[in-house]
Each structure stands twice: as structure tokens, then as C-alpha cells.
Amino acid sequence: MDRREAVRNIVLASGATIFLTGCADRNVIEFLADGKLKLNDKHLDYLGRISEAFLPIEGVSEKIGDPVSFIMTMVNDCSSTGQIRQFATGFEQYKMLMKESRLKIKKADASEVTTVVQTALEEAAPKEDLIYFISSVRNLSIRNLTSSEYYMTEYREYQMIPEPYEPCINV
């Protein structure tokens, strides 16, 4: 049984509340009775660092909503129970991956993280849950940015009352 399967089995075998022993730290990932994911402050902080490594928004972050709370809202509210569990398993695998790569997330340079992530993604036998976690964090970080007031107004020129309609402008 490889590590991924082992972690997965723990998740599947457990009841409503399960505890996964993380490798990057000794913290746990917890599920609430309704199957939603409850991350403690350390994990939330960690998720924030992952999101920042995947899509750095430093410098404009105050103009964009907090990616971590958006990711958690979307994962918990807009995913099936199976997907939430996949996300959690993938999170554990991600932590293992970083540990294996001897990357302490606090110290790691974003480019190092992405190299490790990309290498993992290119592996011959990609880890389904890991990929699910990585693509969820990446996609939701992108969505948090592109649906933010900053992006919608500065880049998309969104106005609640749009500019007067012109059916055929020259571009």
C-alpha cells in the first residue's frame, strides 16, 4: 500500500470526525458532523501559504478578498462530501510531498514549491487526490482574484450600470 492509499484509507475508514496526522506538523484535519472540513489556525495559515505560492497576490492582497476563506467556503459549500474528503486527503498528501522534498513551507521559496508541485503533477502515476487538492486551491485562488472587486473593476471595467450599449464598435 503506498502512502496515498494509506492516507485515503484512514479518511474513508473514519467516521464523521477523523484525525489525520500531518507530516509537515502534528496538526490534525478535522471533519464536522455534516461532513464539512474544519481547519485549525495552523492549517488555515498553511493553506494561505499554498495559495500565495500558487498565485502570489502580495502587493495587491488588500484589494482582493482573503483567498483562504473563499477556498474554504467554496470547498465546504459547493462540493460533494466525496470531494471534500478528496480535498482533505490531497491536503495530507501535499504536506507529505513537501516533507519529502524537505521544504519547510514557512521558509520555502514560492518557486521551489511550484517546482515540487509541478514535478509531482508530472509523475507517471499521478496522485488523484493530490491533484484534486492542488487544482482546487489553484482554481479557487484564481477565481478569488478574477471575481474580486479589484479585478472586475480594474481589469474587466465592470460597472453595475454599464456604459451605453454600442452593437458594433471597432477594435
Next chain:
Amino acid sequence: MSNHFDAIVIGAGMSGGWSVKELCEQGLKTLLLERGPDVKHIRDYPTATKNPWEFQHRGEMPHKIQQENPSIARCYAYREDNAHFFVKDTEHAYIQDKPFDWIRGYQVGGKSLMWARQTQRWSDFDFEGPARDGFAVDWPIRYKDLAPWYSKVEKFVGIAGNRDGLDILPDGEFLPAWDLTCVHDHFKQVLKNHFPGRHMVFARCAHLSQPQEIHLQQGRGQCVSRTECERGCPIGGYFSAYSSTIPWAEKTGNLTLRPHSVVESILFNPDDGKARGVRVIDANSKEVIEYTANVIFVNAGAINTISILLNSRSEHFPDGLGNHNGLLGKYVAFHNYRAKINAICEDFGDRAVKGRIPTSGYVPRFRNVYRQETDFLRGYASGFGASRWKEGGEPTGFGETLRDSILGTKPEFKGPWRINSHMMGATIPKESNYVKLDDVQVDDWGMPLIKISMDYDENDEKMIQDFFIQFTEMYEKAGFTDITTRDTKQAAGLDIHEMGGVRMGHDPETSLLNQWNQLHSCKNVFVTDGACMTSTSTQNPSLTYMAIAARAADFAVQALKKDEI
């Protein structure tokens, strides 16, 4: 408060709004009974002025809600910004003898807040259809009977449109249309040059492109093309019963609005052969109350209208009010919205659209119009959309690469025009399609559960294939590429145009309503919503319901004055 009124209207939606407006304007003390809560224009539009980023899930519906409400979750319009106006499947159960996604809005205003505001008149090709093609029964009215009422409704509602001069799609009383894009113009020209009898026009819509005095009197203003209509428009830029007909009726001083009032049945008086009133269950307290009136309009939305009549059993009408021939609830029908086609247009790369408009193009029916030319009956209309939007950078890689791919460049018009059409097909009303009441199960208010059975047939399947072939041909001729067709296989109901079940006709043996929408066998009860429709046509039906309601209400007032009902 006395429980007697001149008139009672059941259902405060699109058609009921017109019934009360006409009855109240003509001096009748009218009670409007609505099962849902009151929704007041502007006050009760909680999301109307929210920005996209203010929605917790950025428009997406939470998974649990979708799982619990599979029917409404399949409706394109059910979104985070307007979910509060939709009836949850879980709250108001019904029995699907065949799969049927029933989309409802139980509130003062009904579905007139959620609708897409497409308003095309019917023509005699529609009203003469059943007689010509030998299905259903002959309509007891023709276009000329309804034309003045279409005009009346259009002037009050405010319809943007062009006078296109097409016999299949009669012109009306229009406010200026918006111009369509150069790709629309191109497609229009292609049809003109290569496909005689086929047209692409501006889809007429209930928007105030240029408000007239009558609209200002309603407190409504110019549509500014926010295109967030489904949240409720604080400007009143589009027509809804909330912003228009119901407040207008209220202004007469003749309207009594009673929300939270579930009409259980209509009460029949065998002594004079007339309905004497209605039995209402208070939605909150469950108290049973009776109201009486001289005339009753049933506007609860086709399926609920059928159910109220079926539930109105008496010794005289053991199978439901007016159901002397056993046809009540039969011959229900809908629109076939299963077929979609998409393509891209690589031309006009130096052109784009600025701003937004609340409608698109419309291809009126061109099949089997003047003669039967296919192996299926009737035909289809279609939407025609062409749009081009600014595309941001393709998100690439991770880290700074990803950030730069998104924030490095401002979105531009780089991609091609995206083209789409969707079929709006007529279906043939059949006796085997029905709405019934369950003999055992009841809802929270003690009303029997409604059972629905409607399905597609061979005619619909053939129509879908024909739509794909014809539109592929037209798209190819227009030079569109990457053409893809899709049969959504969706169940009936998602078209949200349920019709029939209390159909109009000449003969009391084969129909339930006469040419004035009176029950043949209970003359002071009028049905003027989708339930009265004898056939379905291809055009969005609500404008026709409104015209029929206004016409019947006027008739009822005159008949009351002459003591004829």
C-alpha cells in the same frame, strides 16, 4: 372586513396581475388571493444592487441545495442572486408520473420577476393550427379577437421591438428596439439571400427602451441594460406584476390583496349553477376562510389552476369544477427546448460589442407555415445570439508565471464571436399528457398532491433533428465554424411554459372554456392563465396570457353590468 367582493382573482402572478388591473380599473371591488408572501417592488429585492463579488459563492448554488432541489437546480435561471424567488422542490412536493421539472415562484408577482421577458405575439398561423393540422380542437378565437388586447397590454407593459412586417410574427405597439450586432446583421442577410421565408429579427422584449407617460405614471424608468433583471429591477426597467399591474390596481382603491392565502377550492352553488366563492387556507395559521364573489378569475399558473379546479368537487361536479366531460387536466403541453446549437464566427474580428442588452435575435418559425412540408407537425422558433467578450490572459503554470498570465495584460477582444441558437418547439397537446390529483397523499395544507405526466413524442424527436439540420445548414452558409449541436434530453418543464388542461374551444363536449374563457358549465368562473391554451405555438406565451386575461376581464365586467353572469 366583509368577506364578500365583486370579484376574486386567484394568483398574483403575470396573468392575475392583468385580471386585477382590469377589474379594479373598471370599478370592481376585487380580492387578490396569493398563496405566497407579499413581495413589494424595490423593498423586497435584496440582491438587486449587489456587485458580483459580494455574493458568497460568486453566483454558484451550494451543493447541498442543489442535491435537495434537483428540479430547480436544473433551471438555468436558478442562481445565488435570485434563488429566494424560486419554490424549493422540498417545500412543495409533487408527484412526477413522468419526469417533469416544475419551476415555480410562489409570491405576490408570481414568476413575473424571474422571467426572461420575451414577448412575441401569436398569429393566425397559431390560432388556426389545430383546425388546419387536425390536432387538439379548434381555438374559439382568432388573431383579430386578440389583436386590440395585445395592443393594450403592450402599451402598458412597454415592449421594445421593430415592426418587421412578418405575417408569422405580427407587429405590435413597440418602443424602439436596440440595434443588434454586425454578426446578427450578417446572419439576417444570409437568410434573406439564401433561405426564402426565414428571418432573423430583434427578439421583442418587455423592457422600457424609451418610457412613455403611462410608464412614468407607474413609477417605472428607462431600462439601463444592467441585465440583472432576475434579481428584481429597482428602476422598473422591465415589466413585472410587482412593478406594474398590481400597484396600478392598488391605486384604484378597489384592490384587497391577501398574501399567504392558499386557495383550496372554488365553491359551487347548485341553485343558480354559479360559483359562489372560494375556500382559502391561511398558509401560516392553516385557518380555513371562505370568501364570496360574483365572479372568479383563476390565475394560479396552469398546473395549480388545474389542481384548484380538480379539487373543487361537489355533488354537481364530482370530478372537479366545470369538468362535465372528464377533460379537465388533459391535453396539457409545453415547449420543446431540448435542442441547442453553437458555433464560432471568425469574421468581424475587428468588431465587438460595448455595453449590454437585455435580449438577442429571434428566428420566427419557418417550418410548415403555409403548407405541411415535413414529416412532423408544426415547427419551432429559435433564439439567435452572437457575442464577443474581452478575454483575459489564459491562466498558466504556478507562482509568478500564473500571476503574470492573469494580471500581466488587460482583457482584450481576442477570441472569435460565439454564436448560439436554441430551439423553441411547439408540442402537440395529447390526451395522455395529464395533471391529476393524488387520491391519498396531501401537502402541508391538506391539498392533494399534484401528479404530472407529460412527455416528448415522435413529433418532438423529429423536430429536434430537423432543427439541427436546418440550423447547421444556415450556420454553414453564414460561414460559422466549429458547429456543435446538443440535445439536452431535458425533461419537460424546464421550458417553464406549461399550457392547457382547461382548454378553450367551441364545443362544451370537447373543451372546458368558451371564447371568453368562461367555464362552459359555470359561467362566472374564468380561467385566463396558461391552462386555457388550446395549443402551444412556438412563441413565448406570457404576452398572450396577459392579453387573454385583459380581454376576459373586460368581458366579465360588461357581463356583470348586464346581469348575464
